[in-house]
Amino acid sequence: MLRRSFTAVLEKGSTFDGDFATEPYEAGWALEARWFVNVLRADDGLELSFVPQVSPDGSRWCDSGEEAMRLCGAGLASLPMRNFGSWLRLDARMVGTPGSATLIIYLALKG
Amino acid sequence: MHSAAGGAGRTRPADVRLSKFSPLPRVLYFDDFDEGMNGWCELVGNHTGNLDQIRPIAKDFRPPQLSSCTFFDIGTHGSVDGTYALKLATRPQANHSAVAIKRMTYAARGLVQFEAYLTFKSEPVMAGDRGWDGNQAPSERLFGEFTLSNDICVGETGPRCHGVIRYRNTDADGSLVQRWIRPTSVEPTTKMDRLGLVKGGARQDFFSLRPEDWVAVRGGRQPLCFNETASKVNWHYVRWLFDTSRLRSLEFQCNDMRLDLRDVIVPTYQEPYRGIANLLNLYVAVRTHANVRNFLYLDSVLVSVDW
Numbered sequence: 001m002l003r004r005s006f007t008a009v010l011e012k013g014s015t016f017d018g019d020f021a022t023e024p025y026e027a028g029w030a031l032e033a034r035w036f037v038n039v040l041r042a043d044d045g046l047e048l049s050f051v052p053q054v055s056p057d058g059s060r061w062c063d064s065g066e067e068a069m070r071l072c073g074a075g076l077a078s079l080p081m082r083n084f085g086s087w088l089r090l091d092a093r094m095v096g097t098p099g100s101a102t103l104i105i106y107l108a109l110k111g
Numbered sequence: 112m113h114s115a116a117g118g119a120g121r122t123r124p125a126d127v128r129l130s131k132f133s134p135l136p137r138v139l140y141f142d143d144f145d146e147g148m149n150g151w152c153e154l155v156g157n158h159t160g161n162l163d164q165i166r167p168i169a170k171d172f173r174p175p176q177l178s179s180c181t182f183f184d185i186g187t188h189g190s191v192d193g194t195y196a197l198k199l200a201t202r203p204q205a206n207h208s209a210v211a212i213k214r215m216t217y218a219a220r221g222l223v224q225f226e227a228y229l230t231f232k233s234e235p236v237m238a239g240d241r242g243w244d245g246n247q248a249p250s251e252r253l254f255g256e257f258t259l260s261n262d263i264c265v266g267e268t269g270p271r272c273h274g275v276i277r278y279r280n281t282d283a284d285g286s287l288v289q290r291w292i293r294p295t296s297v298e299p300t301t302k303m304d305r306l307g308l309v310k311g312g313a314r315q316d317f318f319s320l321r322p323e324d325w326v327a328v329r330g331g332r333q334p335l336c337f338n339e340t341a342s343k344v345n346w347h348y349v350r351w352l353f354d355t356s357r358l359r360s361l362e363f364q365c366n367d368m369r370l371d372l373r374d375v376i377v378p379t380y381q382e383p384y385r386g387i388a389n390l391l392n393l394y395v396a397v398r399t400h401a402n403v404r405n406f407l408y409l410d411s412v413l414v415s416v417d418w
Contacts, residue, residue, distance in 0.1 A: 004147050006147075006148055006177075008174035008176075009153070009174055010174065012155075012162055012165075012170060012171065013162030013163065013170075023173065023200070023202060024200075025174070025176060026176040026177065026178045026179070026181075026198065028177075028179050028181070029177050029179075029194075029195060056181075056183075057181065057182065057183035058181070058183075058234075059183060059234070059235070060183070086179060086181050104162075
């Protein structure tokens with residue numbers, strides 16, 4: 001049997017002007033995950049920090065321990081995860097000059 | 112009326128996962144979500160590569176999930192005969208919908224039957240204990256509705272129509288309705304939306320032109336088994352038989368309730384369609400009426416045909 005893989009698009013060209021978290025996503029079947037954040041547009045001076053978080057129940061969250069992914073301006077970046085629980089999300093924090101950014105956020109899973 | 116072609120008497124040991132279904136002679140697909148997504152994916156509105164073109168109601172139907180039905184109080188509940196179920200999850204935002212679709216085309220016109228084991232839940236939240244008598248769950252009133260729909264286009268240019276049936280658990284105010292309903296207008300298209308024909312504002316409905324375009328199916332009152340607590344999962348059998356030759360639904364069954372739909376008019380688009388020849392799609396959807404996530408779980412789906 002081939003390994004399963006699935007890519008979920010958790011934000012689809014959404015524009016944010018403040019901190020947010022992605023919707024909870026169940027990934028208990030997967031052995032590995034990789035977040036992709038595609039910044040389509042961001043105001044000058046805005047810095048985005050993405051912290052991967054895990055949860056045992058989809059409602060209470062803690063940082064997973066991976067280093068945060070930081071982005072300035074348009075572009076694509078990714079962050080791998082292993083040894084997580086059943087739920088994943090990204091906690092996005094906006095630092096630097098206040099502004100807005102438009103994003104696509106993917107979660108690529110394999111197991 | 113269809114009679115079960117594959118009853119218990121025909122079940123061989125190798126078919127044990129199929130023995131809980133009653134398929135027509137040919138199984139078109141059998142999706143056990145312990146095996147993966149099986150081609151069920153997020154529905155998205157039309158666009159030409161620019162995501163800003165997608166009409167808002169059809170831009171955020173959420174990716175489906177493979178869920179182990181895990182809850183904060185008991186841990187993993189699991190599915191009917193394995194660990195995973197297909198889960199659709201809304202945002203915690205009133206009137207938000209999650210919709211998943213499986214896309215096929217038909218090789219012949221005739222009978223198509225959708226069967227599934229499914230259940231529905233609202234997210235466990237601190238709903239308070241006002242009015243709680245120890246049995247009936249306050250969270251039951253936080254679940255809005257779920258919908259089953261097909262999408263059929265006959266040949267190269269249509270006619271095209273959607274047969275749709277919806278379980279309305281509560282109305283927008285959170286009062287229990289617990290009834291199967293159906294739309295009286297067509298499912299709006301992107302073109303209709305761009306022409307300003309879709310109404311409803313904040314209560315816009317993906318499956319009808321206006322939010323009020325729904326009527327009760329005769330005999331369709333049916334309290335389902337929410338089971339007192341948001342983390343108790345009881346699965347329900349549904350069977351929906353429709354005919355792509357006559358563009359009608361014939362029968363809908365949920366557990367021990369059967370609805371005769373043969374005389375129900377299925378709203379049909381007035382204009383020809385191109386680009387979707389022999390379309391045979393199926394959707395499943397869930398909509399919340401409160402600022403609480405609503406979930407629809409499917410353990411497994413079997414679609415069979417008489418061609």
